[in-house]
Amino acid sequence: MSKSVMEIYDQVNSVMSKNEYVPAISALELASLLFTYVAGMGIAVYKLPLLGVPITVHIYAAAADVILAIFLYGAAARSGRLGLKVVSIIDVLCILGAAFSGLFYFGGFSVPMYALGMGTGFVLGVAVTSFLLFYSMRR
Numbered sequence: 001m002s003k004s005v006m007e008i009y010d011q012v013n014s015v016m017s018k019n020e021y022v023p024a025i026s027a028l029e030l031a032s033l034l035f036t037y038v039a040g041m042g043i044a045v046y047k048l049p050l051l052g053v054p055i056t057v058h059i060y061a062a063a064a065d066v067i068l069a070i071f072l073y074g075a076a077a078r079s080g081r082l083g084l085k086v087v088s089i090i091d092v093l094c095i096l097g098a099a100f101s102g103l104f105y106f107g108g109f110s111v112p113m114y115a116l117g118m119g120t121g122f123v124l125g126v127a128v129t130s131f132l133l134f135y136s137m138r139r
Helices: 005-016 022-045 053-079 082-106 112-138
Strands: none
Touching: 005 022, 022 053, 022 112, 053 082, 053 112, 082 112
16 A cells, blocks of 8 residues: 555654664765765775865865764764763864864875875764664664
């Protein structure tokens, strides 16, 4: 039997509004991390210059990632669950580590250590944000 659009909307709304909207913010942060990845790989794989659309998208998406990670911590802190708070702090640290490594790497210190820090922070950020998304939807 088919559901109406309002029933589907109510179902999605009830899932995404759990734990002070932690699942919704996590999903938004994962989407922003996807934009960061696509723009970063466009620069790395196609050896695009560090000007124009790809670097601009990469920088703005990375800034949005940091802001969303901080919002995610705020929502987790308001939910009152210790597990969400601890994991969201780890998420903020991963995203900030990736952002600062990228800042140093694209800022002129083209040392592979900063590229490795950027990639490691990104991968850990995706893993932790995905964990937060599914953990907060289950609880």
